[in-house]
Amino acid sequence: MSNFLSIDGLDASYGDLQALWGVSLHVDEGEIVALIGPNGAGKTTLMRTIAGLHRPQGGSMQLGDTTLHTLPAYQIVEKGVLLVPEGRRLFGGLTVLENLELGAYTKRARELRFKTMKHVYETFPILGERQHQRANTMSGGQQQMLAIGRAMMGLPKLLMLDEPSLGLAPLIVQNIFEIIKLMNERDVTIFLVEQNANQALELANRAYILEQGRIVGTGKGRDLLHNNEVRHAYLGYATE
Amino acid sequence: MSIESFAQTLVFGLFVGGIYGIAAMGLALVFGVMKMLNIAHGELVMIGGYVSFWAFSALGLDPFVSLAIVIPVLFALGLALDRMVYRHIVRLLGEEKIKNSLLVSFGLTLVLQNLAQSIFTADERSVQVAYAGEGLNLLGVTMPYTRLASLLIALIVTLALNYFLHHTYPGKAILATAEDFEAAELTGININRVYMMTFALGASLAGIAGTFVTFTYGLSPSIGIIWTLKALIVIVLAGTGSILGAFPAGLLLGVVEAVSGAFVDPTYREVVGLVMFLLVLILRPQGLFARK
Numbered sequence: 021m022s023n024f025l026s027i028d029g030l031d032a033s034y035g036d037l038q039a040l041w042g043v044s045l046h047v048d049e050g051e052i053v054a055l056i057g058p059n060g061a062g063k064t065t066l067m068r069t070i071a072g073l074h075r076p077q078g079g080s081m082q083l084g085d086t087t088l089h090t091l092p093a094y095q096i097v098e099k100g101v102l103l104v105p106e107g108r109r110l111f112g113g114l115t116v117l118e119n120l121e122l123g124a125y126t127k128r129a130r131e132l133r134f135k136t137m138k139h140v141y142e143t144f145p146i147l148g149e150r151q152h153q154r155a156n157t158m159s160g161g162q163q164q165m166l167a168i169g170r171a172m173m174g175l176p177k178l179l180m181l182d183e184p185s186l187g188l189a190p191l192i193v194q195n196i197f198e199i200i201k202l203m204n205e206r207d208v209t210i211f212l213v214e215q216n217a218n219q220a221l222e223l224a225n226r227a228y229i230l231e232q233g234r235i236v237g238t239g240k241g242r243d244l245l246h247n248n249e250v251r252h253a254y255l256g257y258a259t260e
Numbered sequence: 261m262s263i264e265s266f267a268q269t270l271v272f273g274l275f276v277g278g279i280y281g282i283a284a285m286g287l288a289l290v291f292g293v294m295k296m297l298n299i300a301h302g303e304l305v306m307i308g309g310y311v312s313f314w315a316f317s318a319l320g321l322d323p324f325v326s327l328a329i330v331i332p333v334l335f336a337l338g339l340a341l342d343r344m345v346y347r348h349i350v351r352l353l354g355e356e357k358i359k360n361s362l363l364v365s366f367g368l369t370l371v372l373q374n375l376a377q378s379i380f381t382a383d384e385r386s387v388q389v390a391y392a393g394e395g396l397n398l399l400g401v402t403m404p405y406t407r408l409a410s411l412l413i414a415l416i417v418t419l420a421l422n423y424f425l426h427h428t429y430p431g432k433a434i435l436a437t438a439e440d441f442e443a444a445e446l447t448g449i450n451i452n453r454v455y456m457m458t459f460a461l462g463a464s465l466a467g468i469a470g471t472f473v474t475f476t477y478g479l480s481p482s483i484g485i486i487w488t489l490k491a492l493i494v495i496v497l498a499g500t501g502s503i504l505g506a507f508p509a510g511l512l513l514g515v516v517e518a519v520s521g522a523f524v525d526p527t528y529r530e531v532v533g534l535v536m537f538l539l540v541l542i543l544r545p546q547g548l549f550a551r552k
Contacts, residue, residue, distance in 0.1 A: 071446060072445070073442055073445060073446070092445075092450070093442075093445035093446065094445055094448045094449055094450045094451070097445075097446065097447065097448035098448055102446070103446050105442070105443065105446060109440050109442065109443035109446070110440075110443070111435070111436050111439040111440060111443065111444075112439060112440075113435075113439055113501075114432075114435060114436070114439065118426075118432060118435075121429075121432065122432055122433070122436050122444075122447050122449075123447050125429065125433065125447045125448040125449050126447075126448035129448070130429070170447065174447060174448060
């Protein structure tokens with residue numbers, strides 16, 4: 021059960037601007053781990069770096085015995101690390117069905133795609149009803165469901181979600197969080213970035229706080245939820 | 261003008277348009293997926309023409325049979341050009357990508373054109389098949405077999421490409437990369453491979469167009485730029501995101517050119533194409549066949 025994803029001393033930059041400074045963290049198998057922090061802290065950069073979209077400058081990333089930081093993005097997907105990116109990034113001109121089929125692009129996932137698709141349609145019945153609709157004609161909530169569904173098609177061992185609640189109505193956010201919890205109960209490890217710190221901390225076993233590219237705090241989700249400093253900085257409560 | 265001669269004009273417009281369509285689909289594919297304008301596309305049309313001409317004159321192959329050589333040769337050339345040249349540009353971002361892709365592909369145009377001139381000389385060549393003068397006569401409209409066959413092949417290639425893109429995994433990977441290359445990577449697609457396949461397919465389509473050019477028009481090392489421009493007009497008409505829309509847009513350009521050549525004056529034929537290009541840019545910049 022130990023160190024499923026482990027990140028050690030990760031540095032990343034955009035041009036001359038360093039975005040991550042020696043970030044170290046770990047996510048254990050079966051956990052839900054949240055990453056919270058203010059805008060511009062580097063949360064999205066960290067997610068993109070783990071997914072292989074952004075090359076780190078230094079440090080290491082391991083998934084079990086596999087070294088991730090030298091692999092291109094598509095091979096990281098093959099290892100079972102899937103990212104639901106910020107802003108969903110669907111293939112807007114393609115249908116719901118085509119988006120889901122593309123989600124199962126890797127050899128490992130493709131063989132099981134019909135079974136997985138049935139499972140996705142059970143989880144999100146609306147996607148089944150709208151199979152032949154183009155992705156960019158759906159509502160924000162439905163698009164987020166499709167983005168998660170597309171990642172599910174890739175048979176994730178570690179599912180990373182970057183701001184899944186962004187721009188969605190509270191009721192739909194509730195729904196999305198329930199699905200995340202459900203997936204976790206089905207043995208998918210979850211690593212989650214959220215602005216909505218309150219809800220994220222409630223859901224997560226553990227959480228990290230990222231500020232200006234550095235990890236400045238960590239703890240159990242519930243502990244952080246009741247920590248005065250965190251409440252003040254991220255949850256919008258006055259200090260008690 | 262009689263109805264027969266008008267119908268004849270339309271039919272010949274469609275024949276020419278089929279070649280435009282095939283050439284433009286290749287350019288549209290590369291533009292849509294790799295997001296760069298390959299000015300050397302017309303040069304690939306020219307090289308395809310020379311491969312077909314060589315197969316005809318040295319091996320005695322019928323130009324339609326020569327497609328079996330032209331397509332794989334241009335595919336391989338596409339793979340090589342991607343590896344040596346375009347791979348280094350496609351990952352650049354923003355302005356740097358636009359500038360470099362234009363400069364490099366323009367440079368490649370000059371290189372390929374001069375190479376063709378030193379290998380094949382600047383003499384104009386063309387292929388005359390034994391059945392060149394034969395054809396169908398339908399209600400007073402003449403349809404030469406060569407022209408009819410090239411339109412038919414163009415149509416089949418378009419349908420095959422449509423099937424490939426929408427119903428096979430490698431094809432869907434190309435569409436996905438065109439939509440959002442990072443999202444494509446996040447589903448496990450190796451986009452370097454997609455780019456390579458895309459460029460090679462685009463080159464193959466150029467080669468098919470080039471084969472048709474050898475027996476429809478003449479062939480010389482300098483024809484490349486004309487085909488790049490025609491293809492460019494067509495993809496703007498179709499809408500720059502629309503790969504398969506380039507085929508009907510090509511037919512449309514062919515017909516409009518032929519009709520204006522017959523009604524206005526043959527010398528204004530090219531001008532009418534460009535006027536249509538401008539009108540579409542002004543009135544419907546998303547193109548005629550783009551969905552959004």
